[in-house]
Amino acid sequence: MSFRTGPSVFKDRAKVSFDYVPDKLPHRDAQMQRLFSMFRPVGDSGIAANAFLYGPVGTGKTHTAKRFLEDFRVYANKHGRGLDHVHVNCRQKMGDDAVLLHILKHFDARFPDRGFSIPEKLDSLRKWIEKQQVHLVVILDEVDVLLKKSGSELVYTFSRFGEEAGKGNVSLVLISQRREALDLLDAAAMSTFRRTNAVEFPKYSDGELRDILKIRVGLAFHPGTVDDSVVELIADIASDFGDARYAIDILERAGSLADEELAGEVTPENVRTAKAGVTQSDLQERLNELDKPQRLVLLGIARKIRRKTYITTGDAEEAYGLVCEEFHEKRRAHTQFWKYLQDLDAMGLIDAKKSGEGVVGKTTMISLPGIPAKVLSDNIETTLKRRKAM
Template sequence: MPDDPEGGMLSWDESVFRDEHVFEIDYVPETFKHREGQMRNLTYALRPAVRGSRPLNVMVRGPPGTGKTTAIQKLFDEVGAQTSDVRTIRVNCQVNATRYSVFSRLFEGTFDYEPPSSGISFKKLFGQIAEKLVDDDRVLVVALDDVNYLFYENEASDTLYSLLRAHEEYPGAKIGVVVVSSDPALDVIDELDSRVQSVFRPEDVYFPVYDSPEIGDILDERVTRGFHDGVIARDTLEHVADLTADSGDLRVGIDLLRRAGLNAEMRASRTVERQDVDEAYEQSKYVNLSRSLSGLTDTELTLLEVIANHDGEQAGEVYDVFRDHTELGYTRYSEIVNKLDQLSLIDAEYTEVDGRGRSRSLSLSYEKEAVLDRLE
């Protein structure tokens, strides 16, 4: 375990990191490896927009941590570099999970300032966006990232309907939609209203889980850009790649490298060792859990805490405790249970209960301590 030859902690102007931002989740790499086919398909769909026409709509699917958001950001950057006649706006639906909040973000992206916080109807908000596009003769490409959250809140059909039908109410409005789903169990088309299905015929672009060699290649480039030379040995990096492959989420590996680097610095070491990786993995393996929790409301977090403390109990028994905390009715409670189940935060399985027929038992999908620690 090599120590700092100068003795003591690394000073503030010394670090194992060449560029720590390389290991941030929102970092967009200069080279985007192993997604060439997906990028070609996305470019094909958006090419008409660069020529002033309405682009093809696209459905981007794939598990978390497979490069979907990065692909959208890279493509939007390229479009912006080619022309100012196309406005590209990515909306994070984990944060903006209603039609009104989605269009508030579109308003902000169109006018470069936020809409009034109150007193403006959806119709007026939408009208101002569409009229601005027509007046400026601009094409709008909207990426609804993590669109699955709109489905969880029953807002997806209304949101897409408004976007896809805009040209009927506002002739000359040219809007293309890219929906990005990270829920493998969600069939986007089947879950939409028939009125939306009739007009939403998207190109399908699938992002599979990275295989082990691809993970190793991507992480190796992050190490080259993010760490100083010689900080992490090849066998240690291979260990990181193996842990990442087991998780199926590239973000785990990227977060793991950053935390392992910080652990090495805490030891005043100039190299990342296997023990730094193993200690970091106890936090990094919950990247997806932390991300899911960050998008929940206080009420949803309250229910998750109740379930954690009543793990495996029947839905009716859990509701009694939840109602004492929130005074919400059973219908809203059931909606939140369904959302937590769809997010794979809990398992809501139907079981036979003596004398009561079928009832759902609610249990956590993660270790209780991991959930409670992140709820504090």
């Protein structure tokens, strides 16, 4: 058959893909500058530094960290120092062992998956750093998942790595959506990690999202294919969450809808359709990692918590029971339910913490860290219904 073709609205579609790290991140100058002042001693005199970046979903934490370290390498090199960095997504690489393996593979892609203990891995890492004569910056992204799973041992080890006369050869950038993530550090790790090194990433405003989108449009689209009113509409939709990833995802999807229609330009209707098909940030991907009982538990929590900050585990279990009835699923026993709560907590989808210690005994309180309850429940409902239909 012959294909109908027309000019694409995209000039360079890679510029709206999730792994494109922009050269410049508008409205993150203050964060970049703070990172520079914290890391400057690394470049000037080889003294290790630590930073903690926190803020809601899609506020540029990961990309600012990556951009900063790319740029900072140039600065360090000018000062006669080798600098290297590795980014680890702790949600994907759960546990100390997997994190270390990922770092080693950065130096040696053939490093074996099995057969080396954690101390042996640390030893190899030490040798690599010495051999390459670099200061290594490890970015532990979504670090709360690692801390919940393995405790703070690795953070502690890294913060003391190769320490000699007050200097070290590993620096850390910890990233989390939650400001409280550092509370998960034990006393030893906390003492080496200064709280003052926290950098906040607030939600983007409507106007900030507009600036970010305009620059992306210039990079990824042909001139004249995306009107300012389209940019405004996307910024407006995404500003409810202040989430730049959501905004860029809608932009990309609207562009591809325009191409499907061979329209030659992106229309507001493309944006509205795109919005319906794009879930906020990586939510869908995260939900796909869950099995059915975990989804049912999460749906119960999301429904129950709608107008509250916290709910108790008792509330959550009751809500879970109702969801099971509605979806005709077998309700799991109390101990199983607890296990699901722990899983969801470890994956960062809920935040469970003991409260009222010493007051009315201990109750575990549950909150939702990043995702609005309504968005969460709508999305889980869709996945559950879709499965049922299959």
